[in-house]
Amino acid sequence: MSREFENRNAPTIIKVKNIHKGFDNGAIPVLKNVTLTIKEGDIAALWGSSGSGKTTLLHLMGGLDTPDSGTIDVAGLDPTAESDRLALRRQKVGFVFQLHNLIPDLTLKENCLVTGVATGTPKSECIERFQVLAKELGIDHRQDRRIQELSGGERQRVALCRALMHRPKIILADEPTGSLDEKNGELVFEILKQLARRENVTIVMATHERRFADACDRIFQIRNGQSFEI
Amino acid sequence: MSFLRLIFINLTRHRIRAIIGSAGIAFGVAAMLTVLSIVLGAINMFERILSNDSHYLVFERNVSDLFFSSVPEEAVEEIRKLEMVEAANPILFGLVSTEDTPVITCFGITNDDPRLDDAEWIAGDRALFGTEPQTIYLGSRAAEFAEVELGEEVPVGNDVFIIGGILKLENGFENGGVFMPLKLAQEFFSKEGYSSIVAVKLTDTELGEAFKKRVEADYPDLIALENEEFSQSYSQFKILSATAWSVGVCAFLLGGMGVANTMLMSVFSRIREIAVLRVCGFSKRQVGTMILGESFILAIFGTLAGFVFGFIALRLMSGIPQLNGYIQPVFDAAILAGVALVAFFTSAVGSFYPAWRATRIQPAEALRYE
Numbered sequence A: 001m002s003r004e005f006e007n008r009n010a011p012t013i014i015k016v017k018n019i020h021k022g023f024d025n026g027a028i029p030v031l032k033n034v035t036l037t038i039k040e041g042d043i044a045a046l047w048g049s050s051g052s053g054k055t056t057l058l059h060l061m062g063g064l065d066t067p068d069s070g071t072i073d074v075a076g077l078d079p080t081a082e083s084d085r086l087a088l089r090r091q092k093v094g095f096v097f098q099l100h101n102l103i104p105d106l107t108l109k110e111n112c113l114v115t116g117v118a119t120g121t122p123k124s125e126c127i128e129r130f131q132v133l134a135k136e137l138g139i140d141h142r143q144d145r146r147i148q149e150l151s152g153g154e155r156q157r158v159a160l161c162r163a164l165m166h167r168p169k170i171i172l173a174d175e176p177t178g179s180l181d182e183k184n185g186e187l188v189f190e191i192l193k194q195l196a197r198r199e200n201v202t203i204v205m206a207t208h209e210r211r212f213a214d215a216c217d218r219i220f221q222i223r224n225g226q227s228f229e230i
Numbered sequence B: 001m002s003f004l005r006l007i008f009i010n011l012t013r014h015r016i017r018a019i020i021g022s023a024g025i026a027f028g029v030a031a032m033l034t035v036l037s038i039v040l041g042a043i044n045m046f047e048r049i050l051s052n053d054s055h056y057l058v059f060e061r062n063v064s065d066l067f068f069s070s071v072p073e074e075a076v077e078e079i080r081k082l083e084m085v086e087a088a089n090p091i092l093f094g095l096v097s098t099e100d101t102p103v104i105t106c107f108g109i110t111n112d113d114p115r116l117d118d119a120e121w122i123a124g125d126r127a128l129f130g131t132e133p134q135t136i137y138l139g140s141r142a143a144e145f146a147e148v149e150l151g152e153e154v155p156v157g158n159d160v161f162i163i164g165g166i167l168k169l170e171n172g173f174e175n176g177g178v179f180m181p182l183k184l185a186q187e188f189f190s191k192e193g194y195s196s197i198v199a200v201k202l203t204d205t206e207l208g209e210a211f212k213k214r215v216e217a218d219y220p221d222l223i224a225l226e227n228e229e230f231s232q233s234y235s236q237f238k239i240l241s242a243t244a245w246s247v248g249v250c251a252f253l254l255g256g257m258g259v260a261n262t263m264l265m266s267v268f269s270r271i272r273e274i275a276v277l278r279v280c281g282f283s284k285r286q287v288g289t290m291i292l293g294e295s296f297i298l299a300i301f302g303t304l305a306g307f308v309f310g311f312i313a314l315r316l317m318s319g320i321p322q323l324n325g326y327i328q329p330v331f332d333a334a335i336l337a338g339v340a341l342v343a344f345f346t347s348a349v350g351s352f353y354p355a356w357r358a359t360r361i362q363p364a365e366a367l368r369y370e
């Protein structure tokens, strides 16, 4: 296991404490007292079987959903508070999903510039950033293609690009390789790791595949609504 | 890419839907423009018939329609004698019908009426007006329409008249009407000794108030109104313009529902996408603004298209012989602005719910939504 990082004295960036979350007014309990901390620069896996609550936990960390109880701190912001959520998404976190969730009919480039539209970042700045990322992700030669014209692997790389555009400190990735074949899956995962290391981005990745979990620095197994670091 | 560009791209992604949404507004705009133009054009023409070279109109108090107004000849004589009056022309309005035209406006006028001199006499002799028995004079459009020529005998009502002249008049109503010497008209309509109104020209417009007081004191049954005052208070005009506006507003309600429907469909089909935008840092307000922006652009295109449709419709209608002259499209800036304003207002109201609905989308739920 990747114990080498455990003693690093990097600061904590994500702190999840005693989180409870159920659906249908508690009729479907999913997370039962989850506690975990993740340090800056960690590449952490949330590993567990289907339905264990990985997506639910990621959504809570990104402020897309609210826990029933417990506290979360992500880069100094509180994703459970409506007032912090916008800043969290605009400055601190980027999302990658299993399905690329890109906007059809927009070009590759336009999809990536959407975050800049949200924050009102000057266009030249966004384009400069995009060119650098697109090059590293190997998608720069297709930047004016519409999403429909791209392959699955390319789309997922575009999704990575979009998630990194606003220089987030954390990438929350939900089965980012789930829709790809083995070779492409590994390729995308490797690129993600490389970029993360270079930009000192923390990664929290949900996966049900042990081999991807094993390739991370830390593994949190989600089982019976709780988290165990292994 | 800018926010505006995103809005544009969103619209071009579902062109048919966008076109249908815009078309609703366009038809509203075209309908309102057409109806308003016709009605206001008609009112305008009617006003000019009345105010032809005059300052004041004298007519019977408390009549709903000038066709029912009766002013006795003695009053006309008295008014003429007032020192502040330069000219007073009695006019008797009536409606006549011929075989192929159910309604023609008939003007009973005296020989000194200014419109006889202002008109271009296409046929007949101005000097003979009122001197020959059983003779009437036609506006050139009425003549064209009835296909009659100078000297021809035409049956009107239960009588037969001789065409003594054909006049080309600038006003569409007049040009489509029949002119009779006042005496003949009084006989024909059995209103001997009366006219409908008296158009009065003063020696000095400053004397208006004095004139009004004098007439109303001498003849309690009569009322004297300045031309402008008259247009504003005449209930027929009010009814007409109210009708025009309400027809227009109804057309717009339909247009607004079209926008509401288009935008709602658009929001529902983009639930996941809107969730992704939220994830990418869009605030609720930005999402709402985006939807409102889309409908705003629909409204812009709809309004422009509506102006074009309306304009074409009016052009086509003024080409129809039966309507020729009656339609005087009023393309005045205030009306265009008013119509555009109503269009934007309706589309804003129509897109309010879809926009609100879009802001309510919960990212976590929507992302699970396949």
Ligand SMILES: Nc1ncnc2c1ncn2[C@@H]1O[C@H](COP(=O)(O)OP(=O)(O)OP(=O)(O)O)[C@@H](O)[C@H]1O
Pocket (backbone or CB within 6 Å): A023, A024, A028, A030, A048, A049, A050, A051, A052, A053, A054, A055, A056, A057, A206, A208, B365, B368
């Ligand atoms: N909105 C909801 N209403 C009811 N139940 C829900 C809702 N969202 C999630 N669940 C349930 O919560 C549980 C955890 O779901 P979650 O998506 O977090 O699992 P997961 O670990 O990501 O699974 P997978 O590997 O299949 O993606 C599942 O049993 C799911 O059915």
Ligand SMILES: [Mg+2]
Pocket (backbone or CB within 6 Å): A054, A055, A056, A174, A206
């Ligand atoms: Mg999941």
